[in-house]
Structure formats: C-alpha cells, structure tokens
Amino acid sequence: EDQVTQSPEALRLQEGESSSLNCSYTVSGLRGLFWYRQDPGKGPEFLFTLYSAGEEKEKERLKATLTKKESFLHITAPKPEDSATYLCAVQGMDSNYQLIWGAGTKLIIKP
C-alpha cells in the first residue's frame, strides 16, 4: 500500500537554528514527490517537485533532497516567517493524478 509518513509532527526552533524535516514514502514506482507549505487559514502553496533519487532543489532558505525511500526539507537559518505546516505528497507511476499525502510537519520559528 502506498504510504507517506512525515516526521516530526511538530518542530520548534530558534531563529537561525537550522534543521531538517523528513518525508518517508513507500510507492510502487515514484512519478514525483511534492513539497507544499501551508499557512493557517490558507491553501497549500507549492514549493518543489522532485522526480528521481539524488535530485536537489533550492529556494531561499529551503533545500529539498530525494532518495529512493525518503525526502528531506532542509531549512537553513530559518526566520519567523518560515513558520508554517510543511506537507509532502507522492505520486506513483500507477496513477496519473492521485497524490498520497503526509500529515505534515508544523514548524514554529521563535524570534
């Protein structure tokens, strides 16, 4: 069964304290892995798509990496405005539209 598990459920960091969020997945052939950011009261906002092991993508203080079993979202020197829930989703080769979603990691950056 296709599955996505995100850890930790919640993470509190001081401003400037770098860390990583984890997204572990099991899927019969990966078509793509997606990272989204969701602020309270808003819809998920697209961040990155990763397609193959070894791929990396960066945007400002965020860097996403992918292996055959998991993806990491690295946050370098975070600021309070990086506080949000980060969602991970995978799309398998046997589906051309279905996304399997993780429960998300709630990130809080304290000034």
Added chain:
Amino acid sequence: DAGVIQSPRHEVTEMGQEVTLRCKPISGHNSLFWYRQTMMRGLELLIYFNNNVPIDDSGMPEDRFSAKMPNASFSTLKIQPSEPRDSAVYFCASSLEAVDTQYFGPGTRLTVL
C-alpha cells in the same frame, strides 16, 4: 496571473441546509480536484475532473455530496443535506495536466451547526 479562486471563503449553515461551494481553476488547466481537509484525516481527495469530465469520484463520502463542472472555468461542490460532520475546509486545486503540479485555492471553511 490569478490563481485558483474559491467562494465563499467561509460558510456557516444549519444542519439539513444545502451548501454550494464554487471554484474557478487557473485558466488553461485541464484538471480540477476537490479536497477536504480535517485535523483527523488530513487532505482527502473527493473528486477529480479532467477536461470537465468527472474521472474519479470514489472519495465522495455519500450521495449527499455532488460535484459538477459545466465548463473549463467553473466547478461546484454541493452538499445536500448538510450534517455537522461535514464541517471542514474544502479546497479546490487545478493542474495543467493530471500528472502536473496541483495549485490550490484559498479554501472554504464550512461549519455546519
């Protein structure tokens, strides 16, 4: 460019009433998705349209839920009659093609009393 547009943003209704949620996808996108998000179950796909045709409605919880897409720029999700357990945030998302990145609207927060 305008993103996905949803209305209303908030809806409070009483049990038994009909509720209609509206969505305008990004122009040029041929795939449209309706999701429901709750604390307990996270994001759940309710229905998927491709070129205005419903392809997968297996996530629609009951016959009380129905969705239509009369044209490429408009879709509705209707709940009749509504029940308190339908309280959730409903999102519409669209993508250029089915396999592409899904872009979400701001959501409709539904409260059924």
